[in-house]
Amino acid sequence: MPPGRRVGTVLWEIGVLAATGALLAFLGLPLASLLLRVPPGELWARLAAPASLTALRLSLVTSVCATLAVTALGLPAAYLLAMRRFPGKRVVEVILELPMVLPPTVAGVGLLLAFGRAGLAGRALGALGLSIPFTTLAVVLAQVFVASPFFVSAATAGLREVDARYADAAATLRATPGYAFRRVLLPLALPSVLAGAAMTWARALGEFGATIMFAGNLPGKTQTLPLAVYIGFQTDLQSAVALSVILLILSFTVLLGLRLAHRPPRVPWVGRAAGDAR
């Protein structure tokens, strides 16, 4: 190899490693600081404090409820997006994706305007004697709003990736679309669907902006872990750090778990002869 090319190759390697290292350090430093700030013994004591436990329990309950709701509504939506063509599909896709990039505070304002006393849905619910804002249900709704795109996009991609010939085979074996979905499509897309649910749960667990706008900050009722961190930051830094560490560990575990669980699917292989393309 000519010297110029060799120098270039070495510089390229150094550049790639340096850039990656810089990004890793920038992201890792705050995380490491959180972990190193509180000694493990004290961490445990802070978490065992009643206020912390209350926030933790509320976060777990609401995020699980939100994930279940998103799964129940998002799976049919993903099926529709993956399998069917219909007018206005692009617009539907954008609407379902939008909360992913929308600032959560904007989501919170929107939810408040919709479900607040004077809102479109709020007025109807008010007539029934129901009020959603500043309740635990509002926490769940805020989480559903911001976290649903993670599920819908992962599940749609997963269903789309299932080879069309399996759906065709199911149909010719007398499987109705619903039966084919349950027995063939969903099992084959399950890794993606579960990954989407896990991402949704992690996002719901970390939800802050929409929650504080729409549900407020009521300990035991709407004060989830991220809100408790924010409040603790102003009053009791050590507790805030302890709660942050919990959130950090949960998020890390979810992402690592997804990577470890992802195995390439086993698909029977048969030699294809010169196929009839039509």
Next chain:
Amino acid sequence: MLQATLAKRRGAFALDVALEAPEGATLVVVGESGAGKTTLLRLLAGLDRPDAGRIAVGERVYCDPAAGIEIPAWEREIAYVTQDYALFPHLTVRENVAFGLRARGIPRRDARVRADAALERLGVAGLGRRRPAELSGGQQQRVALARATVTGPRLLLLDEPLSALDPGTRRAVRGELRSLLAGLAGVTVFVTHSPLDATVFGDTIAVIEDGRLTQVGARDELLRHPRSAYVATLLGVNLLQGSVVSRDAGGVAHVRTADGTLAVADPGVDGDVWVTVHPQEITLYAQPPAGSAQNVFRGPVVEIVPEPPAGDRVRVALGTSPPLVAEVTRQAVASLGLREGVSVYAGFKATGVKAYQ
């Protein structure tokens, strides 16, 4: 009974065919890649919609766009084995075979018993607990056939069922598949690019060229009256069945058929074989030939087909034992004084005869 007329355009390609087959029959549609064979099967299955046409199986009309009838695939009593089988990778072999039964609401236990029986019929009884990925190509093919036939479909669609197999397995499966299809009650539509498979499997053979059926008929009909050069080259061959009884040192084997013994190019295998003789390999003589032809049969001219598909060659059907069709020039017809009833000698070399297992 299958009656179908179908038209479908896709870009520059247009399919336009009419098919008919009686109950219990196998209709082979033979043609080259891209001729529209898979398109045809997908229309029959209900996976694609025709632009125009009608599909009727027995009394039921599956599709008639003009009358607003379009029965979805899952309501049709069909089964469709695709080229790559499409066995469900997440289900066991038994669950795959039972799928069509479970989908129509048959209880798990009954479905399981029937699935096991179907697997046994196809000689893969021990594989029920395996996953498709653990099977060989030949085993996958048998499982796919079990899955398709266990429901007793009125219309069985097979897309190149042998093409994904290696040559050794293909030979073994060809015979099994033939007896399986012979035992089915409904109509089988079998598409293939292989002339040999077409002649082996087809009660009726339909030749498809560029989206159109250029000739439909029984094998003997296509052999005697090929209406295009394509049909004459690919399908107009004498096909006999027999078994290898002996072989010489010189690469010649002897195959005994029901009607007589043939000298053939040694296929290198023993047992039952298919033997093909191209009509052009056969020479006709007025007197017993003294040349190098190891095979000589005597018999009357049954028919001289007047319309040659190409050139000046005509086909002569002979009442020899076994019956043969020869392709000779018009000059030969004249010089031998051939006409119906005249007795002639048909001679051909062992090297002109191919045997397949």
